[in-house]
Amino acid sequence: MAAGSRTGTAVTASEVAARIREAISAGDVVPNQRLVEADLAEAYGASRGHVRTALGELTVEGLVERIQNRGARVRSVPLEEALEIVEVRAALEALCAGRAAERITEDQAEELRAIGRAMEAAVRDGDQAAYARGNTELHGMLIRLSGQRTAAATIDRLRAQAVRFQYRLSTRPGRSQQSLPEHLAIIEAVCARDPDGAARAMREHLASVAKAIEESVRD
Amino acid sequence: MAAGSRTGTAVTASEVAARIREAISAGDVVPNQRLVEADLAEAYGASRGHVRTALGELTVEGLVERIQNRGARVRSVPLEEALEIVEVRAALEALCAGRAAERITEDQAEELRAIGRAMEAAVRDGDQAAYARGNTELHGMLIRLSGQRTAAATIDRLRAQAVRFQYRLSTRPGRSQQSLPEHLAIIEAVCARDPDGAARAMREHLASVAKAIEESVRD
DNA sequence: ATGGTCTCGATTGTCAGCAATTTTGTCACA
DNA sequence: TGTGACAAAATTGCTGACAATCGAGACCAT
Missing domain, CATH: 1.20.120.530 (GntR ligand-binding domain-like)
Structure with a gap:
């Protein structure tokens, strides 16, 4: 929500990943919170494809959890x-x-x-x-x-x-x-x-x- | 090359990633060897999109190196x-x-x-x-x-x-x-x-x- | 031969749209 | 009130096509 989208600038996948990483670190998004691709795309001014690959990166890093057909959420570490x-x-x-x-x-x-x-x-x-x-x-x-x-x-x-x-x-x-x-x-x-x-x-x-x-x- | 494509089976991105991981471990592909998306797609019977996300995973894992517009290669660890x-x-x-x-x-x-x-x-x-x-x-x-x-x-x-x-x-x-x-x-x-x-x-x-x-x- | 420029083929990057699936909402009925 | 079935909405997954970019080789002038 705090993230404005600068029209014209192309936002890459790794930039989106960085933004989400920050948001998790800062506690702006909490564990188990859903990360809806379309919402993130609009918030960061990126295409949905880029958001998708960003979520893929974060999944490998262990920050995000993905379930088939059910989307991504911030992983809750026990x-x-x-x-x-x-x-x-x-x-x-x-x-x-x-x-x-x-x-x-x-x-x-x-x-x-x-x-x-x-x-x-x-x-x-x-x-x-x-x-x-x-x-x-x-x-x-x-x-x-x-x-x-x-x-x-x-x-x-x-x-x-x-x-x-x-x-x-x-x-x-x-x-x-x-x-x-x-x-x-x-x-x-x-x-x-x-x-x-x-x-x-x-x-x-x-x-x-x-x-x-x-x-x-x-x- | 050793990898045959079973027609009919849909090969997911993580399966492709696993296959490439194996190939690297087994030494079937050597450091600096190019990993061309279309070739891998045909070899494993997967779509290019799946190969792409697989290469993304492996990049985050540090097994593969990607250069903008120049594709992926097996990373050479100094x-x-x-x-x-x-x-x-x-x-x-x-x-x-x-x-x-x-x-x-x-x-x-x-x-x-x-x-x-x-x-x-x-x-x-x-x-x-x-x-x-x-x-x-x-x-x-x-x-x-x-x-x-x-x-x-x-x-x-x-x-x-x-x-x-x-x-x-x-x-x-x-x-x-x-x-x-x-x-x-x-x-x-x-x-x-x-x-x-x-x-x-x-x-x-x-x-x-x-x-x-x-x-x-x-x- | 050397160096420079140009064109073409190969390859990657991106997107939009559609198919598949899950979730939500509604309503009839016990 | 609670429950099940069903329709609608929301969301993800996937693919095919096209645009952008790079490298190799051809070609030419020196």
């Missing part, structure tokens, strides 16, 4: 699978954290510490949005520093699937107080160029995330 | 990326091996040991095909035992991408002699219900695979 995803992310982000610790330069280490300080400040000021931003930056920077493109792509895809749980978590009161020391431990280990320590700290952090997700669903 | 893939697989299969060690029953342990004995016999008899079969069974069984569906799917997808290097490796003389003890160590740790040991043994095994791949390309 708790059990979300925990699996966090487990896999733990393995991969631990790998990345270790590699990052091996490769980080002094300038980059200072940048990482700055993120840590910003997150501390955010917790002190109770600024949830700033904390979430720092969280994203931290994980993103470690993945970038690792130079592991395959792991990066895999993590991205998995995170997109579990976005609903991530969202729940970040708005949970007291969550940042708990995770801040975990994040600082990761930063410390990476800046100390301790690969094993960094990997361990990352695994512990994501184990705590898994636990928090489980608790947040119990309510 | 060495550097193949090593990244093995690294990611190491992290994920180590996770699976650990979980398998936690969950394995006595019956399953005996089955695992049987695979180990078969692999020993294959090396003794110089039966490369049997060894490769055991290798596949072993890794597959550990992944299944772990119960980690997300990791399983990810590993599958990655392995399909790097299949060319796997193939090179298995035909390399002396390779099985080197990897047999690594495999046996994994089996032993899993059957001893030692998760950390199993994970470590798996990581070491895949580090050795990475090294062997690098060497095999240098020639």
